[in-house]
Amino acid sequence: MKNRENMRRAPGLMICRRPVRNAVFVLSCVGAFILGCLLTMMSVDPMSCDIYQCTEKIKHTAPEDTNSWLGSWDRYGKVAEKSVFLIIVILSAPGNIEQRNVMRQTWLSEEKSDTHHFFVIGTSSLSPDVNSSLQVEQKRFGDLLLLHNIVDSYQALTKKLLASFVYVHYSIRFRFLLKCDDDTYIQLPQLHKELKNVPYKQRLYWGFFDGRATPKKSGPWKEEDYILCDRYLPYALGGGYVVSSDVATFVATNSKYLKIYKNEDISLGTWLAPLDLHRVHDPRFDTEYKSRGCNNKYIVTHKQSTIHMREKFSSLKTTNLLCRDQFQVRKSYLYNWNVPPSQCCVRNNTSVP
Numbered sequence: 291m292k293n294r295e296n297m298r299r300a301p302g303l304m305i306c307r308r309p310v311r312n313a314v315f316v317l318s319c320v321g322a323f324i325l326g327c328l329l330t331m332m333s334v335d336p337m338s339c340d341i342y343q344c345t346e347k348i349k350h351t352a353p354e355d356t357n358s359w360l361g362s363w364d365r366y367g368k369v370a371e372k373s374v375f376l377i378i379v380i381l382s383a384p385g386n387i388e389q390r391n392v393m394r395q396t397w398l399s400e401e402k403s404d405t406h407h408f409f410v411i412g413t414s415s416l417s418p419d420v421n422s423s424l425q426v427e428q429k430r431f432g433d434l435l436l437l438h439n440i441v442d443s444y445q446a447l448t449k450k451l452l453a454s455f456v457y458v459h460y461s462i463r464f465r466f467l468l469k470c471d472d473d474t475y476i477q478l479p480q481l482h483k484e485l486k487n488v489p490y491k492q493r494l495y496w497g498f499f500d501g502r503a504t505p506k507k508s509g510p511w512k513e514e515d516y517i518l519c520d521r522y523l524p525y526a527l528g529g530g531y532v533v534s535s536d537v538a539t540f541v542a543t544n545s546k547y548l549k550i551y552k553n554e555d556i557s558l559g560t561w562l563a564p565l566d567l568h569r570v571h572d573p574r575f576d577t578e579y580k581s582r583g584c585n586n587k588y589i590v591t592h593k594q595s596t597i598h599m600r601e602k603f604s605s606l607k608t609t610n611l612l613c614r615d616q617f618q619v620r621k622s623y624l625y626n627w628n629v630p631p632s633q634c635c636v637r638n639n640t641s642v643p
């Protein structure tokens with residue numbers, strides 16, 4: 291009451307006159323409404339918004355955003371932003387400098403100019419002397435991909451693989467990617483030649499497949515979290531496999547959604563399971579946990595010591611054949627895609643290499 295009287299008695303205060311007061315009220319309502327609309331548009335809840343808004347929102351946030359654990363990396367010197375035909379990703383351990391050197395001196399020395407390799411190593415918590423010898427190696431060869439966020443171990447292989455896919459996706463234009471280990475020997479000229487003529491330039495997943503392996507519950511390779519199936523979904527064994535760049539792109543751009551299993555090859559097979567790919571099973575990929583022997587047909591052969599690598603390289607130089615003597619210690623198989631995976635892989639045909 292008292293206020294109203296004060297107002298009436300103060301004609302100088304225009305704001306308190308009725309028409310003006312109404313205008314102010316209406317304007318603040320409109321302002322609040324517009325502000326509310328803006329705030330709503332800026333914070334779209336993906337569970338309840340119209341499809342157009344949601345799509346716009348997701349387009350603006352998702353693709354570049356990868357796992358935070360990927361952290362930073364040292365670009366390996368020579369080829370950043372280059373365009374190459376084949377990228378070779380070799381998972382290696384910090385201390386395995388001898389393996390790396392023998393690979394550089396043997397099959398990697400036959401790399402063409404359209405092919406580049408790098409060794410992937412986690413450098414978190416390294417001892418100072420191992421760290422500094424890696425720095426020296428990097429200065430000299432420039433072919434290391436050093437991942438500063440990753441503590442190198444068997445447990446880290448899948449993270450190293452995923453980080454490599456993300457790295458190559460964002461840094462290099464390439465056609466095919468070969469993944470192998472630092473105890474894998476590759477007949478690189480032959481692989482290169484076959485890739486030039488491969489019928490599948492896209493959607494390619496090429497290696498030695500397994501579809502009947504049951505999840506291991508103990509030992510270093512145990513997978514305690516494998517809840518998808520009572521077999522690992524069909525995967526190409528990790529000693530060496532090839533994917534086309536579109537497959538690597540799929541993995542890289544979805545990396546934050548992918549579950550990290552212990553084994554990198556099982557992880558990749560599982561990540562790619564729903565995709566419509568050309569899964570090419572090739573017994574010339576000797577990529578199991580132990581080698582099946584030596585066969586001149588092998589393009590990729592795993593579990594090779596540095597001595598074996600030198601032997602194979604010099605045998606190829608002198609006789610044009612991979613093996614001094616061919617032998618088989620473990621039978622191989624052709625993958626049968628027409629039966630359930632548990633029956634895919636019968637080792638009953640001795641003529642399969």
Ligand SMILES: *[C@@H]1O[C@H](CO)[C@@H](O)[C@H](O)[C@H]1NC(C)=O
Nearest residue numbers: 413414415416418421422425
């Ligand atoms: C390894 O050496 C580099 C360069 O000297 C340094 O930046 C990095 O912090 C070192 N890392 C470790 C784990 O010592």
Ligand SMILES: *[C@@H]1O[C@H](CO)[C@@H](O)[C@H](O)[C@H]1NC(C)=O
Nearest residue numbers: 626633634636637638639640
């Ligand atoms: C091996 O087993 C598969 C599937 O059971 C069969 O189709 C194939 O004919 C067998 N091969 C030989 C050489 O027995």
Ligand SMILES: *[C@@H]1O[C@H](CO)[C@@H](O)[C@H](O)[C@H]1NC(C)=O
Nearest residue numbers: 573624638639640641642643
């Ligand atoms: C055994 O493998 C060879 C290829 O290495 C193939 O030509 C042949 O058809 C296979 N035999 C059977 C019975 O599957």
